Amino acid sequence: MAIRYPIVPNEIIVHLGPPNEAAQDITVPFIDYINNVASSELYPTWPENSLRANIYAIISFALNRVYNEWYRSKGYNFDITSSPIYDQTYTLDRAIYENMSNIIDELFNDYVVKGNQIQPYFTSYCDGRRTTCDGLSQWGTVTLANQRKTPLEILRYYYGNDVSIKYDAPVGDNTIGYPGYVNKLGSIGNPVRAIQRDLNRIRINYPAIPEITERLGAYNKETEDAVKKFQEIFALPVTGEVDKATWYKIKYVYTSVKKLSDLYSEGLSPQEANFLYKDELKYGDTGIEMDYLHYYLDAISFIDPDIPHLKTNSVFNDNTKEMVMAFQNKYGLPVTGIVTYTDWKTIIEVYDRFLKSFPSEYATYVNELYPDYFLSKGMSGDDIKRFQGFLLKICQYDKSIPGVRVTGFFDDLTENSVKKLQQDYGFDVNGFVGPLLWKKVVELSKRGE
Amino acid sequence: MIIRISETEKLQNDPAYQEFVRNHPGTGFLKIRASSAGEAIPIEGVKITVSKEIGDNTIIFFEGITDDSGMINGIKLPTPERIQSDEEVPRFAAYDLHAVYEKQNFDKLYNISLCCGFGIIQYINITPDVESEMRDYNGN
Numbered sequence: 001m002a003i004r005y006p007i008v009p010n011e012i013i014v015h016l017g018p019p020n021e022a023a024q025d026i027t028v029p030f031i032d033y034i035n036n037v038a039s040s041e042l043y044p045t046w047p048e049n050s051l052r053a054n055i056y057a058i059i060s061f062a063l064n065r066v067y068n069e070w071y072r073s074k075g076y077n078f079d080i081t082s083s084p085i086y087d088q089t090y091t092l093d094r095a096i097y098e099n100m101s102n103i104i105d106e107l108f109n110d111y112v113v114k115g116n117q118i119q120p121y122f123t124s125y126c127d128g129r130r131t132t133c134d135g136l137s138q139w140g141t142v143t144l145a146n147q148r149k150t151p152l153e154i155l156r157y158y159y160g161n162d163v164s165i166k167y168d169a170p171v172g173d174n175t176i177g178y179p180g181y182v183n184k185l186g187s188i189g190n191p192v193r194a195i196q197r198d199l200n201r202i203r204i205n206y207p208a209i210p211e212i213t214e215r216l217g218a219y220n221k222e223t224e225d226a227v228k229k230f231q232e233i234f235a236l237p238v239t240g241e242v243d244k245a246t247w248y249k250i251k252y253v254y255t256s257v258k259k260l261s262d263l264y265s266e267g268l269s270p271q272e273a274n275f276l277y278k279d280e281l282k283y284g285d286t287g288i289e290m291d292y293l294h295y296y297l298d299a300i301s302f303i304d305p306d307i308p309h310l311k312t313n314s315v316f317n318d319n320t321k322e323m324v325m326a327f328q329n330k331y332g333l334p335v336t337g338i339v340t341y342t343d344w345k346t347i348i349e350v351y352d353r354f355l356k357s358f359p360s361e362y363a364t365y366v367n368e369l370y371p372d373y374f375l376s377k378g379m380s381g382d383d384i385k386r387f388q389g390f391l392l393k394i395c396q397y398d399k400s401i402p403g404v405r406v407t408g409f410f411d412d413l414t415e416n417s418v419k420k421l422q423q424d425y426g427f428d429v430n431g432f433v434g435p436l437l438w439k440k441v442v443e444l445s446k447r448g449e
Numbered sequence: 450m451i452i453r454i455s456e457t458e459k460l461q462n463d464p465a466y467q468e469f470v471r472n473h474p475g476t477g478f479l480k481i482r483a484s485s486a487g488e489a490i491p492i493e494g495v496k497i498t499v500s501k502e503i504g505d506n507t508i509i510f511f512e513g514i515t516d517d518s519g520m521i522n523g524i525k526l527p528t529p530e531r532i533q534s535d536e537e538v539p540r541f542a543a544y545d546l547h548a549v550y551e552k553q554n555f556d557k558l559y560n561i562s563l564c565c566g567f568g569i570i571q572y573i574n575i576t577p578d579v580e581s582e583m584r585d586y587n588g589n
Contacts, residue, residue: 029487032572044567045531045539095561098480098568142536206491208518233491233518235480235570256487 006067006120008109010172010255014090015078019071025078026092029252031108033080034059035096038104040089042138044097050145053154055103056123056165057136060112061088063120063169102237105245109169112155115162123159135159171248172255178248181345184241185224186373188434189344193217195242198254199226205257206233214376218432221378281339285316293339295435296347297323299369303354306330368442375433380409387433390445391417397447400424451500453509465504473527473542477563479511483519483548483573491519492575495555498547499526510544515573531565539564548573 012033017023028036037058042051065071065080065087072079082090111120128137136158144154155163170177179191196212203209209229212222224240231238234249242250281289294312297320301307307326310319321337328335331346339347371383385408395401395417402416415431422429425440433441452459452466460466479499483492492515499511513521529540541562549556555575563569 039569043535043539044564045535047535093557093559093574095479095559095569095571098478098570101570139536146535205489206518208516232522233482233520234488235482253488256489 005118006063006111006166006169008063008169008171009066009079010252012062012066012080013078015071015076015081016090016092017081018083019074019076019081019086030062031104031248031252033062033090034104034108035101036090036094037062037088038100039094039096040091041084042100044099046142047145048099048103049149049151049154050141051100051103052107052151053141053145054125054136054138055100055107056110056112056151056155057125058088058123059108059110060120060123061125063111064122067119098235101235102245105236105249106243108248109171110165110167111169112159112163113166114159120166121159121163123155125158168244171251178244179341179345182241182243183219183247185219185221185379186371186375187219188217188374190217190341191242191247192219192223195219195227195247195250196223198250199223199230202230202250202253202257206230208233214430214432218374218376218430218434220374220376220432224378280341281316283316283321283337286314290314290316290320291436292434293347294320295370295439296351297327300327300347300350300354304330304350370435370438375410375438377410377412377415377431382408384408384410384414387438387441388414390441393445394421394441394447398444450505451507451509453512460508463504463506466506466508469501469503469508470527473529475528475530475565476525477528477542477565478568479524479526479546479561479563480568480570481513481515481521481524481548481573482570483515483550483575485575491515491517492550492573493517493519494550494552495519495573495575496549496551497521498549499524499544499561500547501542501544526563528563528565546571550575 009030011027012030013025013027014033015023015025034055038051038055041058042054062080071081081087082092112123113119114121124133124135125138126133126135128139136155140158141154144157149157152165155165168178168180183191183195196217199209200212203211203226210222210225212226214220214222227242227246228238228240230250231240231246234253236246236249281293291314297307298309298312301309301323307330308323310323312319312323324339324343325335325337327333327347328337328343331350333343333346367386375384375387385406388404388406388408391401391404391414392406395403401420402413404414404417405411418433418437419429419431421427421441421444422437427437452463454460481495481497483495484490485492495515497511497513497515498509500507500509510526511524513524515521526542526544528542532539541564543560543562546559546561547557548559553575557573559571561569561571
């Protein structure tokens with residue numbers, strides 16, 4: 001029989017009273033349920049590790065009830081009750097604490113497991129002052145947190161040394177899972193494309209969110225501004241970066257908006273579903289993704305003797321496969337010769353690590369290396385300054401390029417020059433600087449020397 | 450009597466309020482989020498009033514209307530001083546929060562509690578008033 005792994009439900013049905021008494025059943029989003037229980041059960045003044053340990057316990061308790069169909073198997077039409085005698089305290093319409101909400105946004109699909117069990121552990125708990133029990137003592141966690149114990153150490157103190165935390169359980173029916181890394185200014189790929197699509201759809205209902213006009217899968221300043229406004233509206237820390245909490249909140253609101261729209265028969269349009277970047281790259285594939293892959297592998301193989309430095313073009317050919325397999329073998333990935341998201345992520349991480357710890361004998365070339373994120377209008381920093389330095393050298397001999405000021409700020413003038421170069425050398429004219437354009441600009445900058 | 454927090458002269462002569470001020474030197478923070486259909490639709494124009502009965506008077510600490518994102522941020526309310534030890538039960542200040550959205554005949558009272566230095570978020574979930582819409586539709 002196939003193993004049934006726990007899934008975090010989108011919604012949970014709460015019976016507002018003891019199980020055997022008549023009371024209203026309400027359907028609430030799972031994350032709102034956890035927020036409500038945490039704010040009903042805990043004090044906001046408690047140390048963060050105490051709150052985290054308690055929140056893990058609250059989540060596991062609820063998931064255990066859902067996974068085991070505790071009430072449904074007894075003939076009830078709800079998942080859990082609001083009664084602390086039977087389950088956890090849920091208080092209808094109560095306000096929630098912001099500091100707890102921020103933690104819950106991060107932890108809501110993590111839960112406690114015991115030994116090799118699959119099911120979320122039944123993490124019973126009590127107040128520890130008015131009532132005591134065999135499980136976790138809420139007030140006791142405060143004392144342990146003040147002794148600098150981590151959330152897991154606190155949980156193990158009460159539930160035994162064989163408990164651990166299971167991270168990132170799948171969410172809902174069709175929710176696309178968190179990619180596993182923070183998307184921010186300069187990131188590229190499918191997750192960025194999805195964020196842009198979702199935010200642009202959400203802004204129809206929330207017009208204060210600025211529009212993302214360039215939905216090319218590169219996380220630009222427009223995307224950052226839209227994310228910041230979204231975070232402000234939905235009471236998330238305003239960082240402009242899409243971490244796990246922001247990712248799932250965007251997915252939740254997007255789903256709500258689409259669900260509502262389904263009433264008017266609006267589905268996901270083909271345009272929305274058509275991602276720029278493929279989920280995997282394999283033998284015979286062509287396109288811009290291949291150029292990116294070859295750029296990164298080329299750079300890594302230049303330094304790492306275990307990766308063969310082979311000639312490549314715009315096609316996933318035998319040489320590409322050989323380099324990919326060598327890379328997968330070296331970095332403990334399944335040696336398939338096919339590049340999945342995990343492989344992509346590792347390739348980028350390795351490239352980034354090389355950039356940061358470049359051997360001294362190659363120091364003169366460091367300045368010419370692509371900084372590992374897309375540059376675009378509105379960004380600033382040393383990498384922009386480096387890029388503008390190369391552009392300036394081109395402008396000095398090619399008067400058809402609009403010009404550049406080496407300020408470290410990617411302004412209109414820089415963008416216009418980038419677009420002109422893209423036009424001249426057969427790139428997509430979008431104003432973004434990816435690895436290939438960077439390489440081309442470095443190469444062109446040397447012609448005038 | 451209803452007194453707004455801006456009516457400083459009246460409040461200066463109210464001994465119960467003055468005592469409240471002495472006992473509530475701290476500040477707690479409140480955010481409002483008004484929406485419908487699982488946060489799919491922000492509700493603009495929800496009238497929010499935060500008040501508290503102090504002595505014989507009802508003091509109105511905040512009045513405002515949600516914006517086009519359904520939110521009001523940065524509401525500051527007096528709270529008792531923060532207790533230094535986190536191993537003691539914190540002290541809270543309780544207020545009444547009244548939310549009114551006339552378009553949907555929505556009128557609800559919430560009890561909120563704040564403690565010094567911490568923020569709370571009150572979600573106002575507005576469900577369509579089908580009965581009144583039906584009445585309008587039927588002309589009755």
